Amino acid sequence: MPRPRRTLISIEDTPYYHCCSRVVRRAFLCGDDKYTGKNYDHRRGWVEEQLLKLTEAFAIDVAAYAVMSNHLHVVLYIDLDTVNSWSDRKVVEQWHKLFNGTALTQKFVKGEVIEECMVAQLKQLIATYRSRLSDLSWFMRCLNEPIARQANIEDNCTGHFWEGRFKSQALLDEAAVLACMAYVELNPIRAKMANTPEKSNFTSIKLRIEAALKGEQPKSLLPFIGNERVNQPKGIAFSLKDYLILVDETGRVIRDDKRGAISSSAETILNRLNIPSTNWVKIVTEFGHLFHGPVGTLQELNRYCEHLSKRRRHFSNSCQFMQGS
Structure with a gap:
């Protein structure tokens, strides 16, 4: 039985959460509909536009997102200080x-x-x-409801467009955040919708790459700010360059038409996270199967469960991949 959203959110443990929404109808209503022959890719643009618009109002930042044919992924940062x-x-x-x-x-x-x-x-x-304005459920409501209304008007119908509830999971440490971001941003490549990250339409990785070519970072996304330091600004405490290399090399490993290994240049992040490269590849390629609840090391998982009075540690075996031996 689904738990109330308030029992899944613990800002004391982490401000990062991975959310996923899926359409409920039989057709791929955000892509090619094989029953009618129509293409609905323009709806992916609706989702991306609405998502980035919400960052201007909410005290919630988008770290990563991917709008797929029949579902969307988003990694969010709840900014209580702001x-x-x-x-x-x-x-x-x-x-x-x-x-x-x-x-x-x-x-x-x-x-x-x-x-x-x-x-x-x-x-x-x-x-x-x-x-x-700092509530995850309100953010997802403001994202999904306008899209559903637009789609129903276009289809001249009524009823649910999205499944009843969006799924969310807590990302309890740096490793969980980066692994989930890479998993989300490589979704189009695994689905063979794109060959490279920079050609992955309606994703955060494409925005980051396009901005990086100009020596910038997208204003609508949570920035990478480099190594941790005193009085640092808000952002992800890793180098953007290292992260882009990590995503690219991880993508090469999991693509069917490529064989390779994670490069030494990307090991800077993995070393800091203390995750063996074999574990990293398994986490990113199987993230959706390994984790259906909070993600982090066993220590972080136990702390999170104690704060929310959760007796059972679901998927604790999978969390062992989040730390070195």
Whole structure:
């Protein structure tokens, strides 16, 4: 029986989560429909556009994503520090990027005087908005609902477009985050939708590569910031160059038409994560089969389960691959 989302999210343990949504109908409604002969790839563009738009409103960053034919993957970073630093006006302005709000909040952002009897109600609304702007379920709701409505209008039908609930799993340490990101970004290659990462449409890896060619990083994605250091900015504490090499070499290993080994240049990350290269390849190629719950070392998994009062450690055997011998 599915557990309530609140029992799966523990910001105390990790701000990183992998989410997946799948369409519920028989056809590949985001790609080629073999029953009608129609192509629906433009809907993948809808998903990508909406996903990156949400990062402008939510205090949630996108670390990686891939929009596939009949499902999508996204790795998200919940930024509590940012949402808690926002002023009340900033919170309302961010919420109004998504929804109209109420007459009271509209009045507040215009700088009009709020009657004393309405102040308590306003504060309650702001507290609710602040909570929702860092809430994983609200983020996925704002991603999936508009796409479902657009698709139903296009198909001239009603009913569910996505499965009832999106799936989420906690990524408990650096190794889990990078392994999941690589797994997500190599999805199109495993599905033979692309031959190389830079040709993988509707993925974060393509955006990162295109920006890297200009010496930049995409503003809509959580950046790589290099090695950990004092007073470092928000981001993933690894080199973007090393990560791109790691993804490329891992992709070469798992492609049917390529045989090779992870290069020594990519070992810089694996050494820091203390994961044998054979374990790394197994994790990335079989991530979806190995893990259906939280991902991390056994130590991180135990800590996470204790915080959420989870008695059973599901998939603890798979978590052994996340650490060296």
